[in-house]
Structure formats: C-alpha cells, structure tokens
Amino acid sequence: MKILVTVKQVPDTATQVKIAPDGKTIDPTGITWIVSPYDEFAVEEALRIKEKRGQGEVVAVSLGPDRVKEALRSCLAMGCDRAIHLNDPVWATADTLATAKALAAAIKQEGPQLVLCGRQAIDDDMGAVTAQLAELLGWPCAYWIMEEAIDADGKSVRAARQVEGGLEVFDLPLPAILAAQKGLNEPRYPTLKGIMGAKKKEIRDVKAADLGWASEPPQLSIVGLQALPPRPPGRIIAGDVPTAVKELVRALREDAKAI
Amino acid sequence: MPNAFWCIVEDDRNGSPKKVMAEVIGEASRLAPGRVEAVWLTDKASEAGLKQLGEWGAAKVLLLEHAALAPYRSEVWVAAAAELAAKEAPKAIFAPVTSRQREFAARLAARLGVGLAADSVGFALDGDTLVATRPVYAGKLLSRVTWAKAPWVATLRPNVFRPADTQPGKTAPVERPTVAAAGAQMQFVERREEVSTGLPELTEAETVISGGRGMKGPENYVILEELGRVIGAAVGASRAAVDAGWRPHRFQIGQTGRTISPKLYLGFGVSGAIQHLAGMRTSKVIVAVNKDPEAPIFKIADFGIVADLFEVVPELTKEFKKLLDK
Numbered sequence: 001m002k003i004l005v006t007v008k009q010v011p012d013t014a015t016q017v018k019i020a021p022d023g024k025t026i027d028p029t030g031i032t033w034i035v036s037p038y039d040e041f042a043v044e045e046a047l048r049i050k051e052k053r054g055q056g057e058v059v060a061v062s063l064g065p066d067r068v069k070e071a072l073r074s075c076l077a078m079g080c081d082r083a084i085h086l087n088d089p090v091w092a093t094a095d096t097l098a099t100a101k102a103l104a105a106a107i108k109q110e111g112p113q114l115v116l117c118g119r120q121a122i123d124d125d126m127g128a129v130t131a132q133l134a135e136l137l138g139w140p141c142a143y144w145i146m147e148e149a150i151d152a153d154g155k156s157v158r159a160a161r162q163v164e165g166g167l168e169v170f171d172l173p174l175p176a177i178l179a180a181q182k183g184l185n186e187p188r189y190p191t192l193k194g195i196m197g198a199k200k201k202e203i204r205d206v207k208a209a210d211l212g213w214a215s216e217p218p219q220l221s222i223v224g225l226q227a228l229p230p231r232p233p234g235r236i237i238a239g240d241v242p243t244a245v246k247e248l249v250r251a252l253r254e255d256a257k258a259i
Numbered sequence: 260m261p262n263a264f265w266c267i268v269e270d271d272r273n274g275s276p277k278k279v280m281a282e283v284i285g286e287a288s289r290l291a292p293g294r295v296e297a298v299w300l301t302d303k304a305s306e307a308g309l310k311q312l313g314e315w316g317a318a319k320v321l322l323l324e325h326a327a328l329a330p331y332r333s334e335v336w337v338a339a340a341a342e343l344a345a346k347e348a349p350k351a352i353f354a355p356v357t358s359r360q361r362e363f364a365a366r367l368a369a370r371l372g373v374g375l376a377a378d379s380v381g382f383a384l385d386g387d388t389l390v391a392t393r394p395v396y397a398g399k400l401l402s403r404v405t406w407a408k409a410p411w412v413a414t415l416r417p418n419v420f421r422p423a424d425t426q427p428g429k430t431a432p433v434e435r436p437t438v439a440a441a442g443a444q445m446q447f448v449e450r451r452e453e454v455s456t457g458l459p460e461l462t463e464a465e466t467v468i469s470g471g472r473g474m475k476g477p478e479n480y481v482i483l484e485e486l487g488r489v490i491g492a493a494v495g496a497s498r499a500a501v502d503a504g505w506r507p508h509r510f511q512i513g514q515t516g517r518t519i520s521p522k523l524y525l526g527f528g529v530s531g532a533i534q535h536l537a538g539m540r541t542s543k544v545i546v547a548v549n550k551d552p553e554a555p556i557f558k559i560a561d562f563g564i565v566a567d568l569f570e571v572v573p574e575l576t577k578e579f580k581k582l583l584d585k
Contacts, residue, residue: 013514013534017396025271026396037515097369102557122514122537124395124402127379128365131333140445141333158448159327162509163358164460168330169448176445183508206298212532218375223390223403230539234560236552244564245574249548249582251562258544259466259490259521 001154003046003058005080006103006133007039009064009071010123024222035071038118040078040187041180047079048117048185049150057081060104063091064101069203076198077190083201084110088208096216100131100132105211107137113154115177119144130179140172146182150174263347264291265298265410267340267354267363270315272329274305276312278422279355279463283415284315285423287353290313290384294350296321297431298343300336302329309395313431315423320433321347330360330447333366338441341370344410346436351389351411356462359395360414368412376404376413377519380541397514397537417462418520419541451511456484456494461510467521469512471497473528473549473568473580477505482569483527486576490585495519497526497535513538527568531556548572 011017011234012032020027035043036175043060050056060075063086072083092103107115120127134141142159146167150157156174160167162181172178190198207222237244237251238257252259264287269277287295297317299308304322312320323339326435339364344352353368354358354360356378368375380401381392389411395402401531468483475532480494487494492575496506498513509575512519528537530555531547547560548571557563564571 011396013397014538017399019400027267034561058303059376076559095374096365097372099367124428125393126365127361127374128368128377131362131365132369134333135337135366139441141362141366142445143333144358153475160451161358164462165455166453167451169451170332170445171448172445182511189332217407218374219368219372219407220376220404221407223405225395225400225402228399228401231545231559232561234557235544236557236563236565241564241570241574243568245571245578248562248564249578251584252523252544252546254545254559256523257492259582 001053001113001114002059002112003049003056004059004061004107004110004115005039005042005075006115006129007043007047007060007062007071007075008036009033009062009068009119010036010121013122019225019227023161023224026225033067033070035074036118036121038120038122038180038182041182042116042185043075043078043080044116044185044187045148045180049114053127059084059110061103062086063094064103072180072203073198074190076201077194078188079194079203080241082200083204085203086206090208090213090215093218093221096126096128097132097219098216100129100136102211102213103129104133104136104209105213106126106206107133108249109211113174117179119179119181124137128133130177134177137177139175139177141177142170143179145178146181146183148178216259260294260296260319261348261349263294263296264351265296265349267352267360268297268469269355269357269360270299270301274301274303275308277463279417281422282352282417282420283317283355283526284317286382286415288316288418288423290382291317291350296349298340299323300328300339302326309433310430314427314429314430316426317431320385320431322433322435323438324435325440327443331363332443332445332451333362334445335443336363336443337366337370339438341369342438343436344371349410351409351413354414356414356416357532364414365579371410371412373408373410378416378420379413380416384390388539394541397533398540405486415424416518416520416541418465418522421533428584429568436520445508447581458484458487459491459493459513461493461517463518465521466490466492466523467498467512467519467525468492469495469496469524469526469529471529472499474500474505480506482572486572486579489576489579497529498532525571526556529556530554531559
C-alpha cells in the first residue's frame with residue numbers, strides 16, 4: 001500500500017516572530033523551523049500502517065522554499081521511504097487552495113491509496129488543505145481522527161473522528177484522506193541509524209511545470225500582519241489567601257463584570 | 260436573495276441551533292443588515308429552532324432537510340450547499356468554528372473556487388471589500404486577509420463576536436429548496452459518547468477553568484470540577500498536564516488542543532507556555548493563580564494571585580458560592 005503524507009515546515013512555537021519590512025510576511029532571520037506537530041502524527045500513523053501490514057511505501061510531500069528540504073529530511077529520518085519537494089517560486093504566495101491544487105496534482109501522479117495530513121499547520125492555523133484536497137480529488141475525508149484501522153484487503157479504512165461530545169466512526173473506501181488529531185499516536189524520535197539513512201534517501205524536486213501547473217492568482221491574500229494589541233496591565237492581588245480571594249471575587253464581579 | 264450573507268447553522272443534533280449562531284448571525288447582520296440568511300443542513304429541524312433563527316434576526320431560513328445530511332459528511336454537505344450557492348449567489352458564507360464546520364467551510368471553498376478565512380476574530384467591510392482578521396503564529400500576530408472574489412467563506416471563533424439580541428416574535432420565512440443529496444462514499448458506523456462531566460463544553464463555555472502542572476496529579480482535578488459546578492465553568496488542562504496523562508486530550512487548551520475565547524479564564528498552576536497562550540489569549544478576562552511569581556502567565560493576566568492553588572481553589576469555591584447564592 002502506498003501512503004502519502006503531506007507536511008508543512010513551520011516556525012517553532014517558541015520562536016520569536018517578527019514582521020518583515022513588506023508588512024505581509026515574517027522575517028525569516030533567526031527562526032527555528034520544525035515539522036508542524038500535527039503532521040508528525042500523520043507521518044507516525046503512516047509508518048505504523050506500513051509496519052503493521054509488513055509492506056508498503058510512505059512518501060512525504062511538502063510545498064515550500066529550499067529550507068523545506070530540512071523538514072522532509074526529518075520525515076525520512078523518522079522512516080518515510082522517499083520525499084517530494086514542491087519547490088517553485090510561483091508558489092511563494094500560494095493560499096490554501098493553490099497549495100491544495102499543487103499537492104493534488106502531485107498526488108494524482110503518485111496514485112497512493114491513502115493520504116494522511118495533520119489537522120492544521122501551526123503557523124497560519126487555517127486547517128483547510130486536507131478538506132480541499134478531498135474536494136479536488138473527489139475522495140471521502142475524515143477530519144480530526146483519533147484512531148484508524150485499514151481492513152485486511154486494503155479496500156477501506158475505519159476512522160474515528162473527534163467531534164464535540166464524542167467520537168464518530170466511519171468506514172471510508174480507499175483511496176481516502178484523513179486529518180490527524182493529537183491523541184492519534186505518539187510520534188517516534190528518529191534514531192541515529194534513521195538520521196544517517198535519511199541522507200541517502202531521495203528528495204525529488206518538483207517544479208510547477210512538472211505538474212502542468214497553470215499560474216493563477218491566490219483567492220485569499222494577506223493584506224498585512226500586525227502585532228497583537230497589548231493587554232492592559234494586570235494586577236497582582238496581594239495579601240493572605242482569604243483576603244486576596246475575597247478581593248478577586250469582588251473585582252471579578254464589580255470591576256470586570258465577568259461573573 | 261443574491262448578495263446575502265449566509266450563516267451555516269451549527270445545531271445540537273436535536274433540531275436546535277447552538278447559541279454560537281447568535282454570534283454568527285449578529286456579526287453578519289452588522290456587516291449586511293437585512294441580508295442575512297440562515298442556511299441549515301440537517302436531518303431534522305425543530306419548529307422552536309426555526310423560530311429561534313428568526314428571533315436572532317435572520318431575514319430568511321434556507322432549510323435543507325434530508326436524512327442523508329446526518330451525521331455530517333463533508334462530501335454530502337458540500338454537494339448540497341454548492342448546488343444551492345450556484346442558484347442563490349450569496350456574497351458571503353459564514354460558519355462558527357466547530358470540528359465539522361472547519362472541514363465543511365474549507366471543502367466548500369474549494370468546490371466554489373474561492374478563498375477561506377478560518378477562525379476569524381474580526382471583520383471590516385469597506386465598499387465591496389471584506390477584510391478578515393485572524394490570529395496566526397500561535398496567536399503572536401494578527402493577519403488581515405481578503406478575498407479575490409465572492410462568496411467570501413469564513414469561519415468565526417466562538418465567544419468573540421457580539422451575539423445578536425433576541426427579538427421576541429420576529430419571524431423568518433422558511434424556504435425548503437430541493438437539492439440533490441449526493442450518495443456518500445463514507446458510511447457511518449457508530450457514535451461513541453464521551454463520559455459527560457456535567458460541565459459545559461470547553462469551546463462553548465463562557466467561563467473556563469484550566470489546571471496545569473501545578474495540579475500535581477489527576478486526582479486533584481476534582482477541586483477544579485467542584486469550582487466549575489459552582490460557577491458553571493468548563494474545566495480544561497494545559498499540555499503539560501495532558502502529556503503527563505492526567506487529563507484526556509479533549510480537555511487540552513492550547514496550540515495542539517482546543518482554542519477557547521471565554522469571558523473569563525481562570526488558570527491554576529498553569530505556567531503560561533506560548534503554546535498554551537495560543538489557545539486562550541483572546542479570553543476577555545484572565546485570572547492566574549500560581550506559586551511562581553515569575554510564571555509567564557502573569558504577563559497576560561488581568562488578575563493574579565501568587566499563592567498555592569490548593570489553598571486558593573477551596574477558598575474561591577466558598578466565596579463564589581456565597582456570592583451566587585445571594
């Protein structure tokens with residue numbers, strides 16, 4: 001079974017982000033880049049499926065500039081067999097729909113039975129690409145999955161998705177696409193052997209022309225980035241616990257009108 | 260009507276719209292007075308539910324009622340909604356952020372070939388241009404985005420927008436357009452209910468209590484639940500507490516958990532790591548209780564008490580009880 005995993009390289013959560021002079025992007029100086037955490041759940045699940053079935057291939061795909069190779073290399077170190085890098089300046093301003101279109105074109109070329117994605121990338125938190133891929137491919141889709149099991153014949157997948165108040169379980173005929181939620185699994189750390197082995201694995205560069213990509217303007221564009229408006233300074237309530245708590249309750253009721 | 264602002268109804272699966280719809284309809288009405296239509300995809304709508312949408316100010320309800328629409332599957336919903344959108348040509352399509360609407364809005368936008376602004380916290384309409392504001396990079400920055408063409412598809416973060424006032428007696432005409440319910444590829448197997456805590460759902464709650472590493476163990480969350488029952492709050496946890504196995508993942512507040520925006524957030528033994536702040540920094544009033552005066556959460560807290568949470572929580576429960584029993 002061939003499984004394709006889409007990953008995105010994002011700034012580490014703890015990294016300071018500064019707005020670039022263009023006002024629309026972030027200044028890349030000093031940023032630590034990581035594989036978006038939800039995508040690691042997707043990679044881990046794909047590897048587990050392959051291991052459980054005793055055969056198969058796991059292909060990691062990512063869209064972005066040269067630095068994205070590093071993220072793909074970590075996926076290879078975790079155990080992915082090879083990687084595809086959609087690397088073309090025309091995608092620099094790609095919105096989720098353009099990203100999904102490029103990924104869908106690559107998926108059509110690869111013909112996997114299953115595509116796994118992370119629930120959302122933690123940079124722009126749009127959480128749209130999985131659903132948009134499903135639409136472009138015409139595949140069934142389950143969001144925020146907490147567990148999955150592929151049937152013995154490799155014809156369908158049973159997936160439990162997280163919804164408000166519980167889990168909903170569905171059978172999806174393959175090919176299908178799933179978005180991984182935290183709780184699906186615990187991603188492995190790459191072993192030293194894995195890291196060494198990753199250096200020899202293939203990362204294929206794909207240009208827009210290779211996908212027959214017709215240039216199109218983004219449907220959603222960024223007008224500008226801005227810093228958060230500062231919160232008004234807070235107040236530390238001093239005194240012994242009973243006194244402080246009384247004052248807190250009074251302030252919440254009378255000053256903040258929050259209770 | 261053409262140029263309408265659609266509000267996709269999130270319901271309780273029992274025929275009533277959730278109260279977050281008052282916020283979605285309220286914001287749509289502010290942007291497009293008199294042009295707001297509630298679009299409801301369901302297997303069964305109640306009369307009371309339809310009446311409620313009218314009282315919140317919807318000019319019309321477009322009701323798509325079909326057994327195949329529940330439980331929600333994106334392939335079925337999108338086919339039905341896209342067919343209706345082709346006939347009605349709405350200007351905007353708004354939905355609240357819920358697990359299913361996040362998927363639905365994205366897939367619908369792809370079907371319609373338009374942009375999506377997910378998890379928006381503000382809108383500004385200037386002539387024929389709508390600009391949405393949404394938090395990005397763990398909530399450290401705000402991004403303003405705009406669409407190349409209509410319909411403008413967006414999801415709205417709960418508890419952020421001012422809810423529509425209920426106008427008793429105001430009714431909305433209900434239209435029941437016929438659209439094809441496409442055959443679904445995915446088949447429903449079962450629904451597994453969570454063990455109910457009897458407390459409100461995290462993302463919908465107006466008050467949220469959160470326990471972090473300072474809780475010291477899973478057994479201690481009972482004191483937060485007790486407080487929760489007194490003030491009607493949901494109880495969540497930080498990533499540190501979830502990763503330690505003290506609380507199930509569905510209770511996690513933060514970047515890899517739930518994003519909340521309650522009127523009041525109370526954090527106990529929560530240090531305030533960036534990834535937690537990403538999920539709660541749009542809360543209106545933030546209270547922090549932590550033994551460590553250097554805990555980063557105090558930097559964004561409106562009120563802080565530097566003390567042992569195990570002394571503060573029982574005292575707070577007692578004081579709130581006194582106040583609310585009055």
